[in-house]
Amino acid sequence: xxxxxxxxxxxxxxxxxxxxxxxxxxxxxxxxxxxxxxxxxxxxxxxxxxxxxxxxxxxxxxxxxxxxxxxxxxxxxxxxxxxxxxxxxxxxxxxxxxxxxxxxxxxxxxxxxxxxxxxxxxxxxxxxxxxxxxxxxxxxxxxxxxxxxxxxxxxxxxxxxxxxxxxxxxxxxxxxxxxxxxxxxxxxxxxxxxxxxxxxxxxxxxxxxxxxxxxxxxxxxxxxxxxxxxxxxxxxxxxxxxxxxxxxxxxxxxxxxxxxxxxxxxxxxxxxxxxxxxxxxxxxxxxxxxxxxxxxxxxxxxxxxxxxxxxxxxxxxxxxxxxxxxxxxxxxxxxxxxxxxxxxxxxxxxxxxxxxxxxxxxxxxxxxxxxxxxxxxxxxxxxxxx
Ligand SMILES: [Fe+2]
Numbered sequence: 001x002x003x004x005x006x007x008x009x010x011x012x013x014x015x016x017x018x019x020x021x022x023x024x025x026x027x028x029x030x031x032x033x034x035x036x037x038x039x040x041x042x043x044x045x046x047x048x049x050x051x052x053x054x055x056x057x058x059x060x061x062x063x064x065x066x067x068x069x070x071x072x073x074x075x076x077x078x079x080x081x082x083x084x085x086x087x088x089x090x091x092x093x094x095x096x097x098x099x100x101x102x103x104x105x106x107x108x109x110x111x112x113x114x115x116x117x118x119x120x121x122x123x124x125x126x127x128x129x130x131x132x133x134x135x136x137x138x139x140x141x142x143x144x145x146x147x148x149x150x151x152x153x154x155x156x157x158x159x160x161x162x163x164x165x166x167x168x169x170x171x172x173x174x175x176x177x178x179x180x181x182x183x184x185x186x187x188x189x190x191x192x193x194x195x196x197x198x199x200x201x202x203x204x205x206x207x208x209x210x211x212x213x214x215x216x217x218x219x220x221x222x223x224x225x226x227x228x229x230x231x232x233x234x235x236x237x238x239x240x241x242x243x244x245x246x247x248x249x250x251x252x253x254x255x256x257x258x259x260x261x262x263x264x265x266x267x268x269x270x271x272x273x274x275x276x277x278x279x280x281x282x283x284x285x286x287x288x289x290x291x292x293x294x295x296x297x298x299x300x301x302x303x304x305x306x307x308x309x310x311x312x313x314x315x316x317x318x319x320x321x322x323x324x325x326x327x328x329x330x331x332x333x334x335x336x337x338x339x340x341x342x343x344x345x346x347x348x349x350x351x352x353x354x355x356x357x358x359x360x361x362x363x364x365x366x367x368x369x370x371x372x373x374x375x376x377x378x379x380x381x382x383x384x385x386x
Contacts (some may be wrong), residue, residue, distance in 0.1 A: 004207070005254055006196060007166050009167050010171070011170055012170060012173065013243065013246070018174045021057070021172045024052075024059060027057060032086060032087055033060070033062075033088060035050065035061055035062070035092045038068070038098070038099055041094060062088060064066075064082055067098055067102050068120075070154045071102040071105070073117050074254075076109060079108075080116075081167050083132075090134060090138060091132060097145040101151040104136070107130070108128050110132055119160040120163060134166075135168060135235070138173065138178075138242070140189040141238070142188070142276060144248050147250045150165065151165070159270065170261045175235055175239040175242050176238075178241070179233050180282075181232070186228050186229055186241075187226075187333045187334065188275070189284065190241060191225075192245075192276040193244055193249075194218065196257060198286055200214045201251070202366065203255045203365070203366075205254070214255070217248035221248075228241055258286075258365035259282075259374070259377060263381070265328065267351060277336070281308045281330075281337075281381050283323075288319045288380070289317075290367075292315050298322060307325045339386060345353055345379065348381070349378050359386050
């Protein structure tokens with residue numbers, strides 16, 4: 001079957017990417033920039049680097065620094081109203097996934113009116129126009145949201161996560177913006193990116209270009225995550241992780257995530273756990289559950305992780321060896337088992353049906369994912385990493 005591969009937005013990558021971006025904004029004649037961020041990113045001094053770059057080009061700007069994790073729909077509407085008041089003609093999202101998603105979504109409301117709820121996929125997904133550009137500037141190496149069309153928004157009236165599909169116009173990856181990323185965020189976002197790459201490379205919709213990206217992302221993450229965790233100022237490790245998270249995002253935007261993210265989203269909501277923490281827990285069992293359908297890909301992932309697979313090893317045994325390598329990385333990075341997060345085995349398994357009902361992309365997993373299969377998968381997550 002022919003495969004389509006694409007990239008939803010261009011990327012400006014590397015040293016002083018933020019300065020180059022400011023120059024381009026000035027050259028394109030934009031008059032007023034609106035910066036979206038959260039209080040933590042602003043306090044860490046990261047936004048200052050962006051402000052300085054804008055000032056250097058003589059650009060006027062306004063700012064909103066109250067983005068919350070898992071952005072509620074009401075905050076998106078409020079943000080759009082604030083941007084409208086300033087008359088800004090370009091939006092910069094400086095932060096992690098929640099900030100990038102909120103800014104992209106606010107752009108939809110700004111350009112089309114009404115509430116963000118109107119534009120959610122699950123609420124009818126009406127078309128909309130895009131007039132105001134959104135530039136996405138990640139401050140951690142994880143979600144890849146700068147290169148995916150997804151804006152995950154928390155709909156308060158139903159207490160569920162819903163999706164608006166709107167990519168950014170430019171991704172700006174400047175590694176120095178990630179050096180002050182705290183240890184726990186570095187680790188969780190690293191495992192989020194690793195799970196994107198592992199799931200994308202084992203989905204039912206592979207294509208040759210994105211396989212290369214996903215496998216290279218895996219190689220970079222396993223080699224650089226421990227370095228960035230122990231030496232936060234190591235710019236080479238930070239650069240490699242930022243690139244890895246970006247290409248993993250590009251890969252999963254086309255090839256898709258699957259069973260792991262069904263668990264990750266549901267466990268995150270039900271047990272109030274960090275997304276990247278859930279991602280770490282699910283990766284070894286994702287590798288094991290796809291082994292028989294994806295034996296060649298398991299060998300490619302093993303190679304990317306530097307795991308030697310003796311000749312003649314069966315697919316399941318090979319996946320076990322790769323899963324062990326990931327568990328070793330999890331221990332090295334201090335990832336807590338599910339049991340140590342106050343979650344009982346029974347409660348964990350009980351989320352299986354909701355994990356499937358709330359996340360359509362289980363269909364991107366090789367082989368049917370029944371409720372029983374999901375329950376077994378969660379039980380293995382619980383039992384095999386203690
Ligand atoms: Fe993720």
